Amino acid sequence: MKVVIASGKGGTGKTTVAVNLAWFLANCGRKVQYIDCDVEEPNGNFFISAHFSERIPAFVMLPAVDQQKCTSCGECSSKCRFNAIVRLPGNTMIFPELCHGCGLCLLVCPTKAISEDEREIGIIERGMGWGGISFVHGVLNVGEPMPNPLIRKVKEQGLADHIQIIDAPPGTSCSFVETISDADLVILVTEPTPFGLHDLKISVEVARARGRSICVVINKDNGIFRPLEKFLEERQLTITARLPENRKVAEVYSEGNILLEELPDYRAHFSSIAAEVFRQSENLMHSPMGVLP
Amino acid sequence: MKIAVTTSGDSLAAPMDSRFGRAAGFLVYDTDTKVLQVVDNAQNLNSAQGAGIQAAQTVAEAGANVVITGHCGPKAFRVLQAAGITVYNCEAATVQEALGLFGEGKLLTASDADVEGHWS
Missing domain, CATH: 3.40.50.300 (P-loop containing nucleotide triphosphate hydrolases)
Incomplete structure (x- = not known):
């Protein structure tokens, strides 16, 4: 629950x-699991006295453009809901800090000029606290503007039972x-x-x-x-x-x-x-x- | 040469908009043909993020060689630079005044973004 x-x-x-x-x-x-989704300022671990046994880097997908294959058609740029891609003639620019890693650009590119790269946005730490409480939190990298992908990954660590x-x-x-x-x-x-x-x-x-x-x-x-x-x-x-x-x-x-x-x-x-x-x-x-x- | 000026109006007498990414629109003046073109920026103006870079793409698509605006943030500046568009910062009241100052060579080229993103 x-x-x-x-x-x-x-x-x-x-x-x-x-x-x-x-x-x-x-x-x-x-059976309790404490999940701290306040990835910009996590502090639940202090109260739960969490001892971490695992550190997992968290990545988001980042599109990479092969300018040789790119025809500057603008499909990716016009379909991107996060305004993360700019199409200039002969130069399609990706803005990593705006990209949510949804992957739509890979699907719409007619020349398959976009491939998957990745970017680390933070870490997930897992461990145990007092009273047998299972603990997990995410720590977003300093300067990283988008907490959501990390929050999603922290929640994926949720134990169903x-x-x-x-x-x-x-x-x-x-x-x-x-x-x-x-x-x-x-x-x-x-x-x-x-x-x-x-x-x-x-x-x-x-x-x-x-x-x-x-x-x-x-x-x-x-x-x-x-x-x-x-x-x-x-x-x-x-x-x-x-x-x-x-x-x-x-x-x-x-x-x-x-x-x-x-x-x-x-x-x-x-x-x-x-x-x-x-x-x-x-x-x-x-x-x-x-x-x- | 095409000069794009940020503005909320559609004539030379219109006031300049000091913002770039979230300007209402651009007036693009072609110095060769003397034709004035209105380019709407409403879609970018209302976007949740990335207004500056999309506005930069819009002026690039309009064929501008020069942008005259109040302030320009870092991401928009990167796109304008990549598109080979020269940026001039200007505090003129109207589009006409801005074009006049440019014509007289009184504006300085911006070598970098002059504000942080989301400054206004």
Whole structure:
């Protein structure tokens, strides 16, 4: 089962929720895999105390043009949706930083002048953390503009017989869409601030447009930000847990510790989140889509 | 010689657009025939990425030898250079003024991109 923890706004508590949910589920005796898809700034490994046993370089396909065979017909350039190819007479130029490696240009080239080369965009690291949690994350190369191909490859490391806790990158654009694309449940973490609400609205819209099941966790809850409560009521969103605002939580996080170990009062909230995960898992089991752990 | 000037208008009196890749369009002036051609850039203007390089391809296809624009980013500059098009940076208010300054030899050739991509 794939559970994505996402938020839109950065700093709302995605990693806190993801790490502690993984801890809780592992302590329930479940097989858990933590997948950090925040490839631009992965940090889940610190909390999970991951020991890496494998480093796998990640490549994307990069087209290479044989200028001898190329007739400058412009088919590749006009079909490329990412504007990565420029056709000049006698010179077809590829812009690697714009190429998504989709391979369409290879298919449309009438003279087979384009071949497959590859380009390294980052690495995938795999290992184990505490409590038998299987861990995987991706680290995007510095200066690399496109996280999506790496996110896709990190997700391919998902173990089908585990509950996959997937930490999403912040934001609500391409990398978020990629991360939630096949999620069985999207847990949206928000905070009672105008910024948190603004991004929650976008996240809800995107996740619904992608047909994902959503539930909401309010972090740093103080119960007094009315616009958030109103939005959640209006959109009939399930509030799975309200994590009370507490300076101690930030202190525990900043030291790389586990909230549920340091502040056991929060366990009841994570029990509710875990229950939502199990409920979704039950639903899926009875759906024609397939069986889940 | 054909000179492409970035603009949002369709006449010599039109204001210059200081952007290259996301300019609304180009006015291409042929100094030999004195013909003025309007080249639309709307498709590139609205593209998610690669606007500059596609705009460069567009002006190359229009047969321009010279581009006069406000600012040009690195990728567009590479394409223009590969196409043998000379780039001039200019802060003139209108297309006519830009062409005038060019004719008087008052514009300097850009030897490199003068801004980072996505500057505006």
